[in-house]
Amino acid sequence: MQKKILNKKWIVAVSGGPDSMALLDMCRENHVDIIVAHVNYHKRKTANRDEKCVRDYCTKYKIELKVIHPKQKGKDNFQAWARDVRYAFFFKCCDEFVADGILVAHHQDDCIETYLLQKQRKSIPDTYGIAESLIMQGYKLVRPLLKMSKQECIDYCNNHHVQYQIDESNLTDTYSRNKIRHQVVEKLTKQERKEILQEVKNLNTQKHEQTKIINKFSKSSILDCTKVKELDEELRLLIIRQWLKNNKQEEHKKSRDFIRQLDKMICSTKNYEIPLRNTTLYKSYQICEIVGNEDKDYxxxxxxxxxxxxxxxxxxxxxxxxxxxxxxxxxxxxxxxxxxxxxxxxxxxxxxxxxxxxxxxxxxxxxxxxxxxxxxxxxxxxxxxxxxxxxxxxxxxxxxxxxxx
Incomplete structure (x- = not known):
């Protein structure tokens, strides 16, 4: 168990699966001050069985347990709704028990699955794979098991006589993540797994360096075109997008084509005046600045x-x-x-x-x-x-x- 977890109070998200039950048992073995949080969506017939597994463990070791039984209204995406519900519950538990943060049992397989999905979708995430820790809506989220595989979590439970349950919905290929899991991740050799994880690490290192450059240029209300246009195109586009976002401009959510138009303007030697939402972007003598459209006549x-x-x-x-x-x-x-x-x-x-x-x-x-x-x-x-x-x-x-x- 990591030192940064010891001597603090945590909300532990426990579903009843082998990964979360392994995390729960590790916390108990290391005398971590914890409150267990479980969400029963009643989506499966075996949902009550999973809740009982968690309850039995908490009762046996006298660990405080908080459970909710949310019901979805409407026909929105269940996965998105369920995620919002459980994290809102975790945050509420943090406030109630004045906890330092939330421990979540994402493991190495989850990290690889997420990265492969990111590649498949050609997305540019803040983190490739899964971050070991982050701040979400002001609450600290930590994932202590990212160095353990799914099988290692199962082996831990078996070796330590920890009861767990298998979510049958994860055995199907209904969701894209399940397809990646069953058709790709579970068939990876140790060497292939190692190579993917190294690729993720390298990309995140590059991302970290890239983020430092982006923050350097975008944190100011003024954008120095002379310096920005010396960078490669992909980095320029990211800087422009972040700069707009930092200046509270909804244009950062617009299409890549719009951001490319601004990039061409920045790389040009001409001066520009571009209306934005409630503001105006001025480019004058290689300096860009966003100014409000309030009445300037006096x-x-x-x-x-x-x-x-x-x-x-x-x-x-x-x-x-x-x-x-x-x-x-x-x-x-x-x-x-x-x-x-x-x-x-x-x-x-x-x-x-x-x-x-x-x-x-x-x-x-x-x-x-x-x-x-x-x-x-x-x-x-x-x-x-x-x-x-x-x-x-x-x-x-x-x-x-x-x-x-």
Missing amino acids: CFILQSMQCIKNSYFKISYKGDRKDAVSVTEEDFPITIRNVNPKDKIKLRLGSKNIHRWFIDRKIPLKDRKTWPVVLNSKNEVILVPGIGCNVEHYTIKPSFFVIKY
């Missing part, structure tokens, strides 16, 4: 000089030269608003469209929408904070500073 009118502060800018009597402007009484009222497409500013060599100025300065698309400009009473742009002022309003002693947020 306008403040100053009849006289005053220090103000809001979500877009602040006015101050001190600051950097790039935020400075000099005004006279004739310039009032002064307007401060977000930039318009036709706004221009007078420079030494003529007027320049401010959006062109943004492009030259490589200002991200998302920032351009809220960037403030300062206009005088003649509706002339006299300052673009952070960039510069109108040539006629430049002095070494500016009147005030407008600082963009």
Whole structure:
């Protein structure tokens, strides 16, 4: 029994089969503090027999047992329903007994079956095969028997005189997993089994390294296209999907084709503005960022000089030269608003469209929408904070500073 299981309290999921009964007996032999949880779906005529097997063991060794008898409503997929029901029950038991987690008797055969099903379905799972431990809905789930085969679980029960029952439904080929079990896994040689398990281990090692890279790029709200596009395509697609998910965008659930379109955009040198659900994805100068679609229009009118502060800018009597402007009484009222497409500013060599100025300065698309400009009473742009002022309003002693947020 693993050290991390000892000296803690656990809910043990016990069906009555040889694997779960072996796990239960190992816990008892090692004096692990346990509460047994059993689910009787009454799906088979022998379901009560399985429950009795578990009850008898718990009664003999004075182990607390919790049992439920759920009934399925409707005609939904039984396997999916049963899984949801039993884990909800295990979580409830964890809360009731203030347990450290749940012990489940998945074994080596289950791991191989799961991996072969993953290959068959060409899926890209979080873990190939079965993870030894994980957090599920905030509860710790541990599988101590993954190094034991199904036959080794049976041998353990026989050698230790532990009663167990066989689920007859597992003997048929009704489910895909049963077909894999009977037609493939049970016929594997020791060497073939070893090779598959090594393949699973190698893939999970690669997956772990891959996950570190994905997390490195996707955890930030900003995606650096320059670095991402240097990676191979498959990894880029995974990063984009995870990045969307981390930014709470439902688009991460969309088709692979949609994610590929975003990948082409990221690898392009062009700037893009792509509407998403309630947000917009901006790609500007090799940086991608998702920004909300809230109303960005604003306008403040100053009849006289005053220090103000809001979500877009602040006015101050001190600051950097790039935020400075000099005004006279004739310039009032002064307007401060977000930039318009036709706004221009007078420079030494003529007027320049401010959006062109943004492009030259490589200002991200998302920032351009809220960037403030300062206009005088003649509706002339006299300052673009952070960039510069109108040539006629430049002095070494500016009147005030407008600082963009």
